[in-house]
Amino acid sequence: MDRRLWREPSFDLMAKILQVNWLYVILLCCLAGVGYITLYSAAGGSPEPYATRHAMRFAVGVLIMLSIGLVDIRVIARLAWPAWVGGVVLLGLVLRMGHVGKGAQRWLDVGGLQLQPSELMKLALVLALAAWFHRASRERVGNPLFLIPPLIAILIPVGLILKEPNLGTAVITLMLGGAIFFAAGVRWWKFVMVLLPVPLVVKFAYAHMHDYQRARIDTFMHPESDPLGAGYNIIQSKIALGSGGMWGKGFLQGTQAHLDFLPEKQTDFIFTIIGEEWGFAGGIVVMGLLGLIIIGGMLIALRCRNQFGRLVALGISCNFFLYVFVNIAMVMGVIPVGGVPLPLVSHGGSAMLTVMVGFGVLMSVHVHRDVVFADADDDG
Numbered sequence: 001m002d003r004r005l006w007r008e009p010s011f012d013l014m015a016k017i018l019q020v021n022w023l024y025v026i027l028l029c030c031l032a033g034v035g036y037i038t039l040y041s042a043a044g045g046s047p048e049p050y051a052t053r054h055a056m057r058f059a060v061g062v063l064i065m066l067s068i069g070l071v072d073i074r075v076i077a078r079l080a081w082p083a084w085v086g087g088v089v090l091l092g093l094v095l096r097m098g099h100v101g102k103g104a105q106r107w108l109d110v111g112g113l114q115l116q117p118s119e120l121m122k123l124a125l126v127l128a129l130a131a132w133f134h135r136a137s138r139e140r141v142g143n144p145l146f147l148i149p150p151l152i153a154i155l156i157p158v159g160l161i162l163k164e165p166n167l168g169t170a171v172i173t174l175m176l177g178g179a180i181f182f183a184a185g186v187r188w189w190k191f192v193m194v195l196l197p198v199p200l201v202v203k204f205a206y207a208h209m210h211d212y213q214r215a216r217i218d219t220f221m222h223p224e225s226d227p228l229g230a231g232y233n234i235i236q237s238k239i240a241l242g243s244g245g246m247w248g249k250g251f252l253q254g255t256q257a258h259l260d261f262l263p264e265k266q267t268d269f270i271f272t273i274i275g276e277e278w279g280f281a282g283g284i285v286v287m288g289l290l291g292l293i294i295i296g297g298m299l300i301a302l303r304c305r306n307q308f309g310r311l312v313a314l315g316i317s318c319n320f321f322l323y324v325f326v327n328i329a330m331v332m333g334v335i336p337v338g339g340v341p342l343p344l345v346s347h348g349g350s351a352m353l354t355v356m357v358g359f360g361v362l363m364s365v366h367v368h369r370d371v372v373f374a375d376a377d378d379d380g
Contacts, residue, residue: 016070019367024296025062028344028359031289032058035345037251038273042266042347045252050266050347057349061356068360073368076361077134077308080127084153087124090117091160106164107350118169119354121157122176123361126315128153129177133184134308134373141185150181168338172322179318183311217336233269236261237331241275241283248279266347268339272331286345290324300366306373309365316358323355 032054039050068076094108094117107114132150133141140146154177161170178191240256243249254276256262262269275283297317304310326340341348343355 013070016367020066020069020363021296021300021366024293024300024363024366025065027289027293027296028065029058029062031293031344034274034286034289035270035342035347038270038345039266039347041252041254041277042257042270042273044258053349054347054352057352058344058356061352064353065356065360065363068357069363069367071364073306073309073312073364073371074373076127076312076364077131077373080124080131083124084128087117087121088156088160090115091121091157093117095160095163106166114350116350116354118157118161118164118166118173119350120357121161122169122173122319123316123354123358125154125157125173125177126180126312126319127361129180129184130308130311130315133180133311135306136184138185142187144190147181147186147190150177153177168326168340172319172326172340175322176315176319180311180315183314233263233337234331234333236263237269237272238333240272241332244276244279244283246280248275248277248282251277253277267341268327268337268346269331270346271328271342275331287324287328294321294324297362300362300369304365304369306371308373309369309371313362313365316362319358320355 035058036051036055039054040047043050090108094106097108106118107116109115129150132153136146154174158170158174158177161173182188182191236256240254240262243256244254249255252258254273256276257265257273262272265273271283271286274286278285294317297313297320301310301313301317304313320343323340323343326335326338327342327346329335330337330340341351343351
């Protein structure tokens with residue numbers, strides 16, 4: 001473990017509160033507000049059962065975010081590898097005693113809340129990789145042997161997530177790990193070497209997929225082949241998006257959602273309601289807001305003076321981007337349908353918790369952006 005991670009932190013509560021990026025907090029509140037309005041519409045013009053819970057969860061999430069944001073980044077760095085170990089243990093518990101839903105075993109029931117450890121694992125992985133690459137010299141990063149432990153740290157949770165099975169989250173976790181490798185300075189040709197056998201791996205993986213996973217891919221390629229079965233969701237999503245036109249049908253006027261043609265409208269397909277009621281213009285505004293949050297996270301990374309904080313901020317921003325990209329591309333029919341919510345907009349307690357914990361760590365990076373870890377040799 002890097003000795004720089006063990007320097008004693010200072011604590012000045014008021015100074016840290018003043019250092020919080022309140023503009024970023026306002027952006028998150030605006031996005032959660034979009035979620036409240038859309039969930040209100042999804043329930044047919046009622047705050048129950050979705051919108052009120054969404055608002056309450058977000059309020060708790062803001063408190064969690066701000067609390068984590070005041071924790072010294074060096075304390076968080078100390079907890080990086082224990083968090084990774086805890087995430088692996090939770091993934092193991094999912095395989096033994098997890099809740100089964102829609103053919104997959106992905107959730108743990110904790111106090112009435114269904115927790116999805118694979119989402120928490122992504123944050124733990126970002127922290128662990130950032131701690132490993134923290135101020136490692138270019139020579140160390142260029143040494144293939146130095147990259148074996150962090151590669152194992154990626155492959156273990158990816159393998160456990162695949163066994164749930166949860167192919168989409170496993171791929172996102174793998175991409176997230178690759179993003180941290182790239183940000184840490186791993187040369188591009190090493191990524192090319194890893195990607196060369198991908199076509200063969202994809203062919204092998206397809207042959208060993210579960211039936212419902214192959215159905216998702218086949219439906220993605222030819223949704224019209226089963227319009228009332230496997231292709232129903234994406235066909236209805238495209239109809240709703242197209243019917244919104246440029247300016248939309250108006251608030252509470254969406255027919256596909258309100259007549260229950262649109263499935264999972266409060267979770268995976270919530271962006272479709274936005275497109276139908278507010279049109280292309282409304283969709284662009286929401287995507288712009290999402291983009292500002294992603295760019296804001298990147299700016300926090302660039303302004304951080306220590307490598308650990310930079311890598312963590314980049315990883316959390318990349319994770320949020322992957323959430324957004326997969327969800328919006330999915331409802332548009334660009335990629336196969338998967339159970340990925342639109343963060344801070346879709347209904348769901350587990351997703352809200354994990355996203356806000358991540359933003360709390362991001363806020364800690366911002367508040368402690370000028371922290372310099374104790375000096376030591378570049379030993380990774």
